[in-house]
Amino acid sequence: MKRMKGAEEGSNNSPSNSPSEACKKIRKQTSDETTAVVASESADCDWARLPQELLLHIFQYLPLLDRAYASQVCRGWNQAFHMPELWxxxxxxxxxxxxxxxxxxxxxxxxxxxxxxxxxxxxxxxxxxxxxxxxxxxxxxxxxxxxxxxxxxxxxxxxxxxxxxxxxxxxxxxxxxxxxxxxxxxxxxxxxxxxxxxxxxxxxxxxxxxxxxxxxxxxxxxxxxxxxxxxxxxxxxRELALNYHLLSDELLLALSSERHVHLEHLRIDVVSENPGQHFHTIKKSSWDAMVRHSPKFNLVMYFFLYEDEFGPFFNDEIPVTHLYFGRSVSKEVLGRVGLHCPRLVELVVCANGLRPLDEELIRIAKHCTQLSAIGLGECEVSCSAFVEFVKMCGRRLSQLSIMEEVLIPDHKYSLDEIHWEVSKHLGRVWFPDMMPTW
CATH class of the missing domain: 3.80.10.10 (Ribonuclease Inhibitor)
Structure with a gap:
């Protein structure tokens, strides 16, 4: 009885019949069965019989050259390649x-x-x-x-x-x-x-x-x-984009007539081909007519002028909403922007020079009450004036792209301190840019 019991115990405790070994066998058997099923399904799968709707969806994501290569796989794929929806x-x-x-x-x-x-x-x-x-x-x-x-x-x-x-x-x-x-x-x-x-x-x-x-x-x-x-x-x-030399009082009045639809976007490129080029002036009454007719229209203006060519611009109120200066612009012009652009939503200044824009920035914050995006490149602004600007604009500033080199430390703020103060007024974490994002 003892021998039989010992043999039985020895049999139950042998490595070949331990619970862990049994689990290994089960896992191996399951794995083998799964591999067999996958192999069987792969053998039965015919890529040439994919529904054309699915092929069309796949082809739409392929680069043109890859799509052309795929069309050579089989007749079905070639037919999908020529489906009208793809072209x-x-x-x-x-x-x-x-x-x-x-x-x-x-x-x-x-x-x-x-x-x-x-x-x-x-x-x-x-x-x-x-x-x-x-x-x-x-x-x-x-x-x-x-x-x-x-x-x-x-x-x-x-x-x-x-x-x-x-x-x-x-x-x-x-x-x-x-x-x-x-x-x-x-x-x-x-x-x-x-x-x-x-x-x-x-x-x-x-x-x-x-x-x-x-x-x-x-x-x-x-x-x-x-x-x-x-x-x-x-x-x-609904949207018109043209050069400033094509813009005229007559055109604005035509766009403002009762029989014309409400324009949503008017983009004007003000480009100087040669230094000293002369630009005409648009009357305030023409802009006023446009605003009365299309009160929600966006006026987008791109300026690529030399500094001495800004004479005809921003002397009277202008309904510009998005303003981009691609070349250097003077403090005087930016000061006029602050006074005469009450509808301004976005302002980008790529360059100004080495004269701080403290007063001009504060003026813009005060008078341009819809401003929500600003970008400054090669300019200078004291840290105190910049904080005051952000404080005046509040949390409506959804886009604030300021190069680190723009901010000049003063007695109140250093570059290490300014981002905390600006973040507090914006309501989100903010850091100056290392590279321009516009």
Whole structure:
């Protein structure tokens, strides 16, 4: 009995039959079974039979080149590659290897798109480098879109001169093809191009009921009369961007007429091509008419002027909401901004010089009661004045981008102390920027 009991106990305590070993066997068996099931499912899975809706969703996330490679896997994937939904939005990248490091859309793919998908294109942009060859290639493609019905068109030059070097007749002819055949354009961005008044008339004649956004800064062949033609007939226009030389009292009054819709965004680029250039003055009464007609419209102004060219600006009240100074601007001009821009929401000053802007900043905080975003680059402001500015603006400052070099320590605050004081008035943690964020 003892021998049998001992043998039984020895059997129960042997390593091969311990509880831990039993668990290991169970886990190994389960693992083997799972591996077998996965292998079986993988063998049964046919990627070629994925639903086209799922393939379409996957293809939309693939870069164009990878999408083209995927289309060569099987017939089903090739059919998905040519589904119309994939070609509604497309960007033609036309860059010359000798003058650009950017990739270009392969010529064979462009031919295939024009042949099979030109009637599917709806949201199209052309991105070209500074070479004339790239701009001409874009014009050639535009002239072939006779079956298209575009909703948006953007011509983007990554560097000048690009489209401006193309013969004007060639460019206008190509653009007219789109204007005539689309008839449903809602957004048109044609900055830095030789577009002219007659071509705008063609645009209006065919797309007046649908055009909502027209962006055409730096278009020297367009006159105020051409813009008036658009403003008078495109009653759905909501956003307009143009150069200051096209802006006039007559245009503002036209945009403010009862029969015209309420404009939501007006962007004006004030650019000096040559030092000492003369700029005209817009009457306060014209701006007032615009505000009465469209009280909530945003007036965005980009200034790229030399200091002695600001004479015509900010002498009277102007309803600007977003103001950007791309070149150095004097204390005097910034002082006038504080007095005459009561609707100001955002202010960016890239450079000023070495004269502190304490008084000007306090004036802006006092009079611009809607200011919620400010950025200062190569300027100088004492730490005390900056804290006072933040205190006056309060927590409405949602964007505060100030370079560390801008802040000058004084008897009240050092650079190590200022971020605590500013954070307290903002209601959130704040530090000065090491690099500009605008």
């Amino acid at each position: 509604r939005c497309f960007e033609f990248e036309l860059n010359q290897p000798a003058s650009s490091y950017l990739k270009a859309t392969h010529p064979d793919l462009i031919k295939q798109i024009i042949k099979r998908h030109s009637n599917h294109l709806q949201y199209v942009s052309f991105k070209v480098d500074s070479s004339t060859e790239s701009a001409e290639a874009a014009c050639d493609i535009l002239s072939q879109l006779v079956n298209c019905s575009l909703k948006t068109l953007g011509l983007i030059s990554t560097a000048r001169p690009s489209f401006m070097e193309v013969p004007k007749s060639h460019f206008i002819s190509a653009l007219t093809v789109v204007f005539v055949n689309s008839k449903s354009l809602s957004s048109l961005k044609i900055d830095d191009t030789p577009v002219d008044d007659p071509s705008l008339k063609v645009l209006v004649a065919n797309n007046s009921d649908t055009l909502k956004l027209l962006k055409m800064s730096s278009c020297p062949h367009v006159s105020p009369a051409g813009i008036l033609c658009v403003a008078d007939q495109c009653h759905g226009l």
